[in-house]
Amino acid sequence: xxxxxxNLPQLSGGLFLTDGGMETTFxxxxxxxxxxxxxxxxxxxxxxxxxxxxxxKTYIDIAKKNxxxxxxxxxxxxxxxxxxxxxxxxxxNLKRLNKLAIQLLEELRSENETExxxxxxxxxxxxxxxxxxxxxxxxxxEAEEYHTEQIETFSKTSADMISALTITYVEEAIGIVxxxxxxxxxxxxxFTVETDGRLPSGQSLQQAIEQVDAETDHKVAYYMVNCAxxxxxxxxxxxxSDWLQRIRGIRANASAKSHAELDEMEVLDDGNxxxxxxxxxxxxRNLDQLNVLGGCCGTDHRHIEAICNSVAAx
Numbered sequence: 001x002x003x004x005x006x007n008l009p010q011l012s013g014g015l016f017l018t019d020g021g022m023e024t025t026f027x028x029x030x031x032x033x034x035x036x037x038x039x040x041x042x043x044x045x046x047x048x049x050x051x052x053x054x055x056x057k058t059y060i061d062i063a064k065k066n067x068x069x070x071x072x073x074x075x076x077x078x079x080x081x082x083x084x085x086x087x088x089x090x091x092x093n094l095k096r097l098n099k100l101a102i103q104l105l106e107e108l109r110s111e112n113e114t115e116x117x118x119x120x121x122x123x124x125x126x127x128x129x130x131x132x133x134x135x136x137x138x139x140x141x142e143a144e145e146y147h148t149e150q151i152e153t154f155s156k157t158s159a160d161m162i163s164a165l166t167i168t169y170v171e172e173a174i175g176i177v178x179x180x181x182x183x184x185x186x187x188x189x190x191f192t193v194e195t196d197g198r199l200p201s202g203q204s205l206q207q208a209i210e211q212v213d214a215e216t217d218h219k220v221a222y223y224m225v226n227c228a229x230x231x232x233x234x235x236x237x238x239x240x241s242d243w244l245q246r247i248r249g250i251r252a253n254a255s256a257k258s259h260a261e262l263d264e265m266e267v268l269d270d271g272n273x274x275x276x277x278x279x280x281x282x283x284x285r286n287l288d289q290l291n292v293l294g295g296c297c298g299t300d301h302r303h304i305e306a307i308c309n310s311v312a313a314x
Contacts, residue, residue: 002113004160008186008221009069009118010248010292015311016069016120017304018251018294019059023077025300026051028268036086038078043100052104058301060112060119066308067116071292072108073163074101077126080150095153098123102157122163122188123154125176131166131192131227134200140215143175148182155183162187165251166227166296169201170208177216190224190249195258197236205236209243222289224249227296229256229271230279238286248289250280254298262297270298277306284311 010016022039026032030051035041042048052075063070076098078087084094102121109119128146129135138146151162162185164176173189180187191199191208198204203211209223223246225233230252237244254271255262262269276299284290293311295303 002109002119003158004118004120005186008120008161010071010120011221013291014069015066016071016292017059017063017066017308018071018073018292019056020295020299020301020303021254021297022055022075024268024297025055029300036078036083038083038087039075040079040097040101041087043075043097043104049104053108056105056108057112059304060108062301062304062308064112064114064117066312068308069118069120071120071122071163071294072105073122074098074105074124074159076101076124076150077165080126080128081146082128083126098150098153099157102154102159106158120161121159122161123151123157123159125150125162125164127166127168127172131168134168137169137201138171138175140171140174140178143172144178145175147176148179151176151179151185152183155185159185161185161221163190163224164188165190165224166192168192168199170203170211173208173212174215177212177219181216181219186221187219188222188224188249189220190226190251192227193225193233193236194228195232197233200259205233206241206243209246213246220246222246222248222292224251224292226251227253229253230276230283231256234279234282237283244287245289247287249292249294250283250290251294251296252276252279252299253296254303268298270300273302273306276303277310280307281310281314284314
């Protein structure tokens, strides 16, 4: 079995893809009502499990066609303690589902990995609160304590790394990094930003990355930006400052609407996939280290294909 925990291949360069907006795909394209936006619910029965497998295979096929690596991100963004309680899961059942989500990715990697398409398994961690607007700011110690349970579960599986997506403030990010470090798991932090390119907490992306690095001794493998449209942060990522070299991944939204506007929408805004791909091409030209590319809310396989077509021209 492939193991990358001590040697993540995406850190050596080469194009790596990931999936698109998992939850919005299931809700708006497949007509599945996800309670609390939690894809983990689908793993409770064979039918749901098969739907998740089919979802990933669509993106894996794109990666293999383009001779790109692939980061398999688990369906566990809302599978931490508080969300599990809201979903009605007992502690033991939630741990079982987190493990099952990684087992599903093991199955996919075993069947699909090739020399030209290495596949990294990532245990996905989401924010404790709302992914758009934090309603409670934890201290560093509170954040570490809260996220340790899920991260420890991943550490006992075949997950190669931890990815914390849609993080809105630095204290939670630092707590996640400390929790991952305590079990020797590589960790990626992905911040989300508002239309002005700043975190929902009001801090700039530069300040957030520099603070996390300073307070964790640079233990973050790399940083990402997710759940915001490219136009919301394209100007933020211009220049040649050292902190920009820490950004290796982008998973943008298809829609240019704000987080508040998206919260109110009852129909999907999937934007323009071709334009979306061109925006990633510009990011790739500006950021030397950028090589992990995928989508977030509203994106699907069309957007990932458009990214491949655009970055291939560089």
